[in-house]
Amino acid sequence: MQRLLVLFFLATAANLAAAQSWPAKPLRLVAPYAAGGPIDISARQLAAKLQDSLGQPVVVENRPGAGGNIGVDLIAKGPADGYSLVMSAIATLAINPSLYPGLPYDPIKDLRHVTLLVQVPNVLIVTNELPAKNVKELITLAKQRPGKLDFGSGSTGSTGHLAGEMFKMMTGTFMVHIPYKGSAPALADMMAGRIHLMFDNLASALPSIKSDKVRALATTTKARSSFLPELPTLDEAGLKGFDMSTWWGVSMAAKTPQPIVERLSAEILKAMDAPDMKERLRNMGSEAPTIRTAEQFTSFVASELKIYTELVRRSGAKAD
Amino acid sequence: MEGILGNLLIGFIEVFKLQAVTFSGITMTLPFNIIMCLIGCLLGTLIGVLPGIGPVATIAMLLPVTFNLSPIAALIMLAGIYYGAQYGGSTTAILINIPGESSSVVTCLEGYQMARQGRAGPALATAAIASFFAGCVSTLVIALFAPPLAEVALKFGPAEYTSLMVLGLVAATVLASGSLIKAIAMVVLGLLLGLVGTDGNSGVLRFAFGISELADGIGFVTVAMGMFGICEIIANLEQKENREVFTKSVGKLMPSKEDFKRMVAPILRGTVLGSALGILPGGGALLASFASYTLEKKVSKYSHEFGKGAIEGVAGPESANNAGAQTSFIPLLTLGIPSNAVMALMIGAMMIQGIAPGPQVMTERPQLFWGMIASMWLGNLMLVILNLPLIGMWIKLLTVPYRYLYPSILLFMAIGVFSISNQPFDCLLMACFGLFGYVCVKLGCEPAPLILGFILGPLMEENLRRAMLLSRGDPWVFISPSKPISMGFIIASVLLLVIVALPGLRKKRKEVFVEET
Numbered sequence: 001m002q003r004l005l006v007l008f009f010l011a012t013a014a015n016l017a018a019a020q021s022w023p024a025k026p027l028r029l030v031a032p033y034a035a036g037g038p039i040d041i042s043a044r045q046l047a048a049k050l051q052d053s054l055g056q057p058v059v060v061e062n063r064p065g066a067g068g069n070i071g072v073d074l075i076a077k078g079p080a081d082g083y084s085l086v087m088s089a090i091a092t093l094a095i096n097p098s099l100y101p102g103l104p105y106d107p108i109k110d111l112r113h114v115t116l117l118v119q120v121p122n123v124l125i126v127t128n129e130l131p132a133k134n135v136k137e138l139i140t141l142a143k144q145r146p147g148k149l150d151f152g153s154g155s156t157g158s159t160g161h162l163a164g165e166m167f168k169m170m171t172g173t174f175m176v177h178i179p180y181k182g183s184a185p186a187l188a189d190m191m192a193g194r195i196h197l198m199f200d201n202l203a204s205a206l207p208s209i210k211s212d213k214v215r216a217l218a219t220t221t222k223a224r225s226s227f228l229p230e231l232p233t234l235d236e237a238g239l240k241g242f243d244m245s246t247w248w249g250v251s252m253a254a255k256t257p258q259p260i261v262e263r264l265s266a267e268i269l270k271a272m273d274a275p276d277m278k279e280r281l282r283n284m285g286s287e288a289p290t291i292r293t294a295e296q297f298t299s300f301v302a303s304e305l306k307i308y309t310e311l312v313r314r315s316g317a318k319a320d
Numbered sequence: 321m322e323g324i325l326g327n328l329l330i331g332f333i334e335v336f337k338l339q340a341v342t343f344s345g346i347t348m349t350l351p352f353n354i355i356m357c358l359i360g361c362l363l364g365t366l367i368g369v370l371p372g373i374g375p376v377a378t379i380a381m382l383l384p385v386t387f388n389l390s391p392i393a394a395l396i397m398l399a400g401i402y403y404g405a406q407y408g409g410s411t412t413a414i415l416i417n418i419p420g421e422s423s424s425v426v427t428c429l430e431g432y433q434m435a436r437q438g439r440a441g442p443a444l445a446t447a448a449i450a451s452f453f454a455g456c457v458s459t460l461v462i463a464l465f466a467p468p469l470a471e472v473a474l475k476f477g478p479a480e481y482t483s484l485m486v487l488g489l490v491a492a493t494v495l496a497s498g499s500l501i502k503a504i505a506m507v508v509l510g511l512l513l514g515l516v517g518t519d520g521n522s523g524v525l526r527f528a529f530g531i532s533e534l535a536d537g538i539g540f541v542t543v544a545m546g547m548f549g550i551c552e553i554i555a556n557l558e559q560k561e562n563r564e565v566f567t568k569s570v571g572k573l574m575p576s577k578e579d580f581k582r583m584v585a586p587i588l589r590g591t592v593l594g595s596a597l598g599i600l601p602g603g604g605a606l607l608a609s610f611a612s613y614t615l616e617k618k619v620s621k622y623s624h625e626f627g628k629g630a631i632e633g634v635a636g637p638e639s640a641n642n643a644g645a646q647t648s649f650i651p652l653l654t655l656g657i658p659s660n661a662v663m664a665l666m667i668g669a670m671m672i673q674g675i676a677p678g679p680q681v682m683t684e685r686p687q688l689f690w691g692m693i694a695s696m697w698l699g700n701l702m703l704v705i706l707n708l709p710l711i712g713m714w715i716k717l718l719t720v721p722y723r724y725l726y727p728s729i730l731l732f733m734a735i736g737v738f739s740i741s742n743q744p745f746d747c748l749l750m751a752c753f754g755l756f757g758y759v760c761v762k763l764g765c766e767p768a769p770l771i772l773g774f775i776l777g778p779l780m781e782e783n784l785r786r787a788m789l790l791s792r793g794d795p796w797v798f799i800s801p802s803k804p805i806s807m808g809f810i811i812a813s814v815l816l817l818v819i820v821a822l823p824g825l826r827k828k829r830k831e832v833f834v835e836e837t
Contacts, residue, residue: 034741035380036665041672044384062380064741066518066535099523104532150790156523178789179521181782184664188657192474194790203671207656207678280387283674 022082022260026057029250030086032071034064038203038284039248042118043087045280046250049271067157068092069103072251076105080255082264088113089248090159094304098312099157107305112256113297115268116249118286121221122163123205124234125214126197127190135218135237138197142173149175150195152186159246160186162308163199163220165315170239190214201246202227203285220244226287247289247304249297265294324463327686331694334392334687353393357695360397361702364404368411369714371418371729372545372736375405379665383672391673392688396695398669399649402662403455403696406645407703410447410638411714415440416729418549422540423641425771426609428548430626430633437629440718441573444711446583446631447638448704449575454591454639455700458646461595462653463693466682469647470654473599475805478787479797483809484600485780488607490813491614492772493820498627500820502765510773513538520782521789533745542746543774545733546753547760547767553726554758573711579631586616586636594643599651600659605644610772612640646696652677653689 027050031043040062047058063071068091075086093107105111124135132138142149153160156179168175178195180186183204189195191213202225209216209228218234219225222243234242250268252261269292271277278288291300339352363382367373379398386394409420414431427447434443461469476484489511493503516527517537528534575583590612597608616636617626626633648659656678658664670677675685682689717725737746757767791797799807 034661035376036383036661036668038668038671040380041383041668044380045387045672048384048387061742063743064536065743066532070532070535156521176789176792178786180786181520182664184657188474188651188655189477191655192477194477207676207680210676211678211680213655213678276387279674280672283671 020259022263023054023056025083026059027054027083027085028059028061030061030063030071030075030084032063032065032068032074032086032092035062038118039087039089042248042281042284045277046117046268046271049274049277050267053267053270067096067100069096069100069105072111073104075251075253076110078253080253080257082252082256082260085114085250085252085264087117087248088251090246090304090308091157093251093301094308095157095159095162095312097305098309108302110254111251112254112261112294113301114250114252114261114265114294115272116247116289116291116297116300117268117272118249118281118284119245119247119289119291120285121202121219121225121245122159122199123202123209123216123225123228123231124163124167124197124199124218124220125190125205125209125216127193127195128213128215129193130196130215132217133215135232135234135239138217139171139173142171142175146174147176149197150178151175152178152180152183152190152195152198154183154186155179155181157312159244160199160201162311162315163244166242166244166311167199167234167239169311169314170242187214199244201285203283206285223287225285227285261294327690328463328694330686331690331692334691335396335694335698353396353691353695354698356389356393356397357400357699358702360400361404361699361706364401364406365408365703365706366404367401368405368408368420370408370732370736371412371416371420371549372541372733373739374421374541374736375402376661376665377739378405379662379669383665383669386669387672391670391675391685392691394669394673395666395688395692396699398666399692399696400699402666403642403645403699404703406642407448407451407707410451411444411707414443414447414634415714415717416549416725417552418729418733419544422544422775423606423609423637423644425544425548425768426613426637426641427634429613429768430630433627433629434631434634435718439629440715441711442575442579442631443629443634444714445573445575445708446579446634448707448711450583450587450590450635450639451642452700452704453587454594454643455646455703456697457591458595458598458643459693459697459700461643461647462650462696463690466650466654469599469650473651473655473657476600478783478790479803479806480809481600481783482780482787483798483806483813484607485776485783487809487813487816488610488776489773489780490816490820491610492769492776498764498766502763503769506760506765506767506770507773510770510775511777513543513770514774514777515781521785531745533743537778538749538774539737539740539746540771540775541740542737542750543753544771545737546750547757547771549729549733550751550754551757551761551767553729554754555761557722557726573715575631582622582631583635586612586620586632587639589615589619590636590639591643594640595647597640598644598647598659605641605648605660606775608644609637609641612636642700649692649696653681653692654678 029043029047031040033039043060047060050058063074072086072088072092075084078084097103097107132141151164161177164177183200186198187208190198199220208214216231218232218237220234222235224233291297335353336351338349340347341350341352367378379401409424410427412418412420413424413427414435417428417432419425419428431443489507492507516534518535519526593612594608598605613633616632617623620632622630651657651659652663658667667677734747737750787797799810
């Protein structure tokens with residue numbers, strides 16, 4: 001017993017010592033997507049900020065593949081020494097676990113979620129030729145022409161796709177999902193009138209909405225977006241409880257010492273609150289997240305995981 | 321017209337504007353934008369020359385640097401990297417048969433043959449001149465016609481793309497200088513390789529054999545570096561005597577009068593093709609260089625020289641790919657739609673600066689829009705001034721002994737392939753493709769049709785399935801009168817097939833083949 005206590009004490013001491021001298025070497029921040037996407041860009045912005053405040057280089061490493069799973073798995077299975085971080089997102093934490101059978105990591109047990117960085121609403125947009133001017137008319141139209149309306153999305157299992165499935169379920173309508181490779185080509189096809197609607201990320205849809213190339217009908221979050229304050233939410237338009245957004249943040253290996261997580265969380269929040277960083281995150285369509293602490297983020301991940309597991313199961317989307 | 325000239329003037333003033341720049345405490349007045357353009361072009365040339373390291377990785381790494389620049393300076397520099405890399409990519413293609421960029425695959429075909437005949441200098445000069453001319457013309461095209469051309473790009477839906485790809489694949493067989501059957505076999509093999517990875521519609525993994533690194537398919541750079549680069553190294557090490565021929569007469573740098581005469585028409589045709597296809601999002605610029613090669617091979621008086629170092633086969637595709645690279649800015653600047661990975665990065669760079677890319681950029685920020693266009697023209701000028709004197713130096717590379725040259729090329733290729741997704745697996749895969757490429761060479765099968773099949777296959781599949789989804793499974797959608805563009809491509813493909821299949825022509829192809837062996 002005594003020996004155990006000593007061991008425990010030693011371990012805690014070592015832990016504490018490690019946390020106190022942290023960071024003693026460069027940190028790596030894995031971006032599990034190809035360079036240039038919004039997640040990669042925000043990773044690089046965050047790295048530049050953390051580098052200054054931590055006094056150690058923060059190296060962004062792109063490890064794309066399997067919808068982000070490869071990069072997240074790398075950190076989940078990697079050393080929990082506090083030097084390995086990953087940009088985790090709704091796809092890798094909430095959607096992929098039910099979309100991909102045999103996901104190599106558990107988003108709750110294998111990872112420690114540090115800070116939610118960005119939360120962007122999706123926007124329901126329709127092609128200008130569609131007669132529906134609001135959500136109600138769209139539902140009526142979809143009911144009159146079952147299976148005739150097409151909705152595009154960036155990929156199978158994307159938030160845009162699942163928001164469409166959620167919309168179909170809540171309204172009892174049937175529309176055909178047309179997957180694209182990224183939302184830009186889908187948006188182009190919508191401007192040309194080849195597809196009828198899509199639930200696109202606010203940041204990517206905003207320029208087309210502002211220049212009247214497409215028509216926005218509603219946002220998918222519970223609160224209105226400050227970018228389009230006149231636009232109603234789906235919740236207001238009668239789809240009670242509809243609340244979906246695209247989000248991403250920073251996670252680490254599950255066994256990372258608590259003091260390091262706390263310190264890092266504080267540093268990231270400080271970086272996010274800096275005026276220039278705030279401005280850049282806002283340029284991605286993100287409102288300042290209300291979820292701030294590591295605990296809030298962790299419980300948010302758990303609740304999102306539950307919602308999307310159910311949604312993927314009911315919509316029949318599956319990648320195997 | 322006057323409006324356009326006025327706009328271009330705004331652009332030039334913006335590019336040459338003197339700015340007070342504070343650099344480590346010292347404030348200087350400099351034409352900062354033009355300096356950024358020069359830096360971009362230099363960097364672009366450098367990474368273009370290094371095999372395997374592409375503009376996407378470079379621009380991504382440089383994004384944080386642009387946070388503190390003005391939007392115009394940032395975009396000018398990034399654009400410079402992009403077209404600088406297009407320039408540099410043709411250098412490695414000509415000298416060592418390694419396509420640095422997907423669009424320089426075609427340049428390998430004739431350019432490398434020219435180099436083997438000791439005409440590397442004229443080949444490099446031709447590439448530089450052709451690119452410069454095409455760059456100038458397409459910059460004007462952007463300035464004059466950007467908005468209406470963007471509307472044309474929107475006319476291309478899944479059905480139109482599918483038909484265009486069909487035409488491209490049929491034309492791919494023309495790329496081979498040898499046996500037709502082998503060319504078709506290589507195209508089909510390329511299509512199969514393109515299927516590896518996650519299926520876009522259902523998310524099912526195909527041909528991945530449980531290897532998670534294959535989940536996103538095989539990378540283009542991996543295949544190209546293996547099939548061209550490594551394979552070339554193995555093949556060269558096999559024969560010792562060849563080397564002397566290679567380096568004997570490298571003295572002559574500039575094209576002869578005869579060369580200039582022969583390159584004029586291909587450059588003009590290539591520029592038109594490139595400017596037209598470049599506006600199509602998704603592989604337009606790449607298709608342009610293939611299309612130009614096919615066209616030149618068909619119309620040239622010297623078509624018998626193709627495969628053996630025809631200067632038309634360098635001039636045409638080089639002008640086409642540069643024109644395409646420039647006009648691919650049109651969908652970005654006017655619609656906010658990126659046409660390739662580099663353009664997607666440019667959108668990222670614009671968004672960081674708080675600029676939403678789209679049609680409003682031209683009216684709300686004329687300085688930025690026209691400044692960028694003016695910088696493109698100036699950048700092209702810089703590149704030609706930079707590159708022509710460099711030709712002498714590049715050619716000296718050919719005299720570097722194999723024992724130094726090849727290990728360094730291998731190293732750079734490995735770094736380049738690794739840098740794309742940081743996976744050691746990709747380097748192994750590249751080595752496998754190198755061995756496979758060597759087997760192909762021994763069997764007389766050429767890699768270019770395989771590469772084209774590999775690139776076009778996934779694009780065609782994606783668009784075919786999307787078109788079928790949209791038409792609810794009706795195959796007539798590709799030749800319905802409501803889609804005249806698609807119908808035109810299909811008719812052209814059938815015609816081309818008939819021409820290829822005509823017995824007389826087939827005999828002619830065989831003769832060419834016999835001559836070669």
